[in-house]
Amino acid sequence: MTRELADRLALTDLVAQYAIAVDRRDELALSALFTPDARLVQPTGLVRRGKDPVLDGATAVVEGVLGAVAHLHSTRHVVSQQLVDVTGDTARGEVYCDAHHVYATESGHRDYIVSIRYLDEYRRDEDAWRIAQRELVVDFTDDREIALLG
Amino acid sequence: MTRELADRLALTDLVAQYAIAVDRRDELALSALFTPDARLVQPTGLVRRGKDPVLDGATAVVEGVLGAVAHLHSTRHVVSQQLVDVTGDTARGEVYCDAHHVYATESGHRDYIVSIRYLDEYRRDEDAWRIAQRELVVDFTDDREIALLG
Amino acid sequence: MTRELADRLALTDLVAQYAIAVDRRDELALSALFTPDARLVQPTGLVRRGKDPVLDGATAVVEGVLGAVAHLHSTRHVVSQQLVDVTGDTARGEVYCDAHHVYATESGHRDYIVSIRYLDEYRRDEDAWRIAQRELVVDFTDDREIALLG
Numbered sequence: 001m002t003r004e005l006a007d008r009l010a011l012t013d014l015v016a017q018y019a020i021a022v023d024r025r026d027e028l029a030l031s032a033l034f035t036p037d038a039r040l041v042q043p044t045g046l047v048r049r050g051k052d053p054v055l056d057g058a059t060a061v062v063e064g065v066l067g068a069v070a071h072l073h074s075t076r077h078v079v080s081q082q083l084v085d086v087t088g089d090t091a092r093g094e095v096y097c098d099a100h101h102v103y104a105t106e107s108g109h110r111d112y113i114v115s116i117r118y119l120d121e122y123r124r125d126e127d128a129w130r131i132a133q134r135e136l137v138v139d140f141t142d143d144r145e146i147a148l149l150g
Numbered sequence: 151m152t153r154e155l156a157d158r159l160a161l162t163d164l165v166a167q168y169a170i171a172v173d174r175r176d177e178l179a180l181s182a183l184f185t186p187d188a189r190l191v192q193p194t195g196l197v198r199r200g201k202d203p204v205l206d207g208a209t210a211v212v213e214g215v216l217g218a219v220a221h222l223h224s225t226r227h228v229v230s231q232q233l234v235d236v237t238g239d240t241a242r243g244e245v246y247c248d249a250h251h252v253y254a255t256e257s258g259h260r261d262y263i264v265s266i267r268y269l270d271e272y273r274r275d276e277d278a279w280r281i282a283q284r285e286l287v288v289d290f291t292d293d294r295e296i297a298l299l300g
Numbered sequence: 301m302t303r304e305l306a307d308r309l310a311l312t313d314l315v316a317q318y319a320i321a322v323d324r325r326d327e328l329a330l331s332a333l334f335t336p337d338a339r340l341v342q343p344t345g346l347v348r349r350g351k352d353p354v355l356d357g358a359t360a361v362v363e364g365v366l367g368a369v370a371h372l373h374s375t376r377h378v379v380s381q382q383l384v385d386v387t388g389d390t391a392r393g394e395v396y397c398d399a400h401h402v403y404a405t406e407s408g409h410r411d412y413i414v415s416i417r418y419l420d421e422y423r424r425d426e427d428a429w430r431i432a433q434r435e436l437v438v439d440f441t442d443d444r445e446i447a448l449l450g
Contacts, residue, residue, distance in 0.1 A: 005155050005305050016381035020394065045299035076415060076439045078396055079381040081166035081229040094170065096228055100415075102440060111440065115226060115250075139226045140252060140261065140296040146440040149345035155305050195449035231316035231379040244320065246378055265376060265400075289376045290402060290411065290446040 004086070010129045011084045011122055015095050018131065019077035025066055034058035034131050035123050040065070041135040046114070061134075069101065073109060076100040089124040090132075102146065111146045115139045154236070160279045161234045161272055165245050168281065169227035175216055184208035184281050185273050190215070191285040196264070211284075219251065223259060226250040239274040240282075252296065261296045265289045304386070310429045311384045311422055315395050318431065319377035325366055334358035334431050335423050340365070341435040346414070361434075369401065373409060376400040389424040390432075402446065411446045415439045 014033060021030040040055040047053045048068070055064040069075050080096040095118040100111050121133040164183060171180040190205040197203045198218075205214045219225050230246040245268040250261050271283040314333060321330040340355040347353045348368070355364040369375050380396040395418040400411050421433040 001156055002152055002302055002305070005152070005159060006301055008159055009305060009308055013383065016383050019381060019396075020383055043299055074439065076396070078398070081169055083163065083166050083170055096169075096226070098228070100439075109440065111442075138299045139224065139250075140259065140298055142261075142294065142296050144442065146442050148440055149343055149438045151306055152302055155302070155309060158309055193449055231319060233313065233316050233320055246319075246376070248378070288449045289374065289400075290409065290448055292411075292444065292446050 007086050007091070007124075007129070008084060011086075011091060011093060012082055014122065014129050014131065015082055015093070015097075015118070015120070016079055019079045019097065022065060022069065022077055023075050025069070027062060027066060030065065031058055031062050032130075034061055035125060038131055039133045041133070043136060043138055046136065046138065071103075073102040073104055075102065084122075091122040091129070093120040093122060094118070095120060109146055109148055111144055113142045113144070115141065157236050157241070157274075157279070158234060161236075161241060161243060162232055164272065164279050164281065165232055165243070165247075165268070165270070166229055169229045169247065172215060172219065172227055173225050175219070177212060177216060180212050180215065181208055182280075184211055185275060188281055189283045191283070193286060193288055196286065196288065221253075223252040223254055225252065234272075241272040241279070243270040243272060244268070245270060259296055259298055261294055263292045263294070265291065307386050307391070307424075307429070308384060311386075311391060311393060312382055314422065314429050314431065315382055315393070315397075315418070315420070316379055319379045319397065322365060322369065322377055323375050325369070327362060327366060330362050330365065331358055332430075334361055335425060338431055339433045341433070343436060343438055346436065346438065371403075373402040373404055375402065384422075391422040391429070393420040393422060394418065395420060409446055409448055411444055413442045413444070415441065 018033050036058050038058045038061050040061045042053045044053050055061045078098045082093055082095040084091050084093040097116045097118060099114045099116055102109055102111050117137045117139065119135040119137060120131060122129050123132040168183050186208050188208045188211050190211045192203040194203050205211045228248045232243055232245040234241050234243040247266045247268060249264045249266055252259055252261050267287045267289065269285040269287060270281060272279050273282040318333050336358050338358045338361050340361045342353040344353050355361045378398045382393055382395040384391050384393040397416045397418060399414045399416055402409055402411050417437045417439065419435040419437060420431060422429050423432040
């Protein structure tokens with residue numbers, strides 16, 4: 001039973017590590033969270049014109065994710081509940097996340113919030129769990145003025 | 151100690167399963183999360199005129215919860231921290247949850263957000279933890295325009 | 301491995317207990333969560349004029365935290381992901397939290413939301429984990445009208 005609990009917590013940590021690695025724009029940390037053949041599936045409505053919504057391979061995924069936030073002031077990925085279903089060395093999961101994208105305007109800053117559910121597939125490689133596939137489902141978005149601390 | 155950890159995580163999963171089952175409007179999954187004699191206690195301010203704020207029995211609870219969201223475009227229940235106190239086969243818990251209720255307007259969509267604390271009682275039946283009583287305390291509500299992805 | 305999992309969950313519970321103790325304004329519960337020599341480091345932008353942003357000692361920390369919310373209608377601390385790194389009887393952690401501060405206005409109520417990352421140091425004392433240092437990093441703030449249930 002201990003193995004089940006360890007797997008369960010490792011997968012919770014994995015999705016927290018993803019969120020924090022993106023917010024830190026930490027390419028090295030982020031790369032370690034994906035299997036080499038990882039796939040990212042994004043809704044076309046989230047992807048800039050001319051960009052492919054499906055990215056294949058850890059390198060392309062990490063470049064795509066960090067490239068999409070490079071022009072922003074900052075991001076804040078807030079991770080809530082995760083449901084996981086583990087079968088041996090693979091697992092499926094659903095994760096709720098509000099992704100905040102802070103950008104400067106002429107008069108201050110605004111936050112573009114994307115309320116996401118990640119539909120994930122995880123795989124255990126050499127004793128570490130990694131993301132093998134992540135599909136983003138967007139429930140809704142919001143755009144609002146925010147303030148930075150003076 | 152492993153049993154304590156397993157109970158703790160099972161109760162975290164239980165409240166995540168509730169949130170996701172409501173958002174999926176999955177009657178079967180939702181029914182499995184309540185004890186047969188489960189009770190739901192809602193604030194009168196949340197209940198439509200003529201509806202009873204207290205629902206008794208798993209069938210009434212599930213009908214009440216899904217009936218209250220049937221007219222909406224969608225819901226999104228975002229679950230944050232949970233504190234639990236386990237005593238043998240029963241437990242008490244407090245859970246923070248923001249319940250988003252998305253509805254269509256003439257010009258787009260709006261989100262009625264209810265910031266809830268669930269005061270829960272759980273019971274272990276035949277090796278699965280279920281919700282025996284759930285009381286909703288509402289800290290505050292908000293109503294704002296949102297956008298769906300094109 | 302069970303000890304690792306127990307530590308991991310104890311630290312999750314610790315930060316949830318902090319949030320709920322502040323929201324309940326429960327001085328006794330809050331005091332029990334800090335080591336006697338605990339330190340709180342706040343951004344100057346969050347601290348009222350004349351107040352020290354750095355508080356030393358559990359008593360000063362608890363007085364400072366509860367003093368800062370005493371004038372409010374209520375608070376709601378919503379805790380999301382936590383990453384922890386345990387080394388023996390000490391640990392470091394980063395925790396995402398949205399702190400809601402509800403206050404009355406002439407026409408109703410407003411919510412001042414502070415989107416925080418806590419940079420924490422924890423220490424195990426007499427078999428319980430406590431907060432030894434907590435530094436608040438503020439990503440952004442928002443101030444919006446909200447409603448209380450009638």
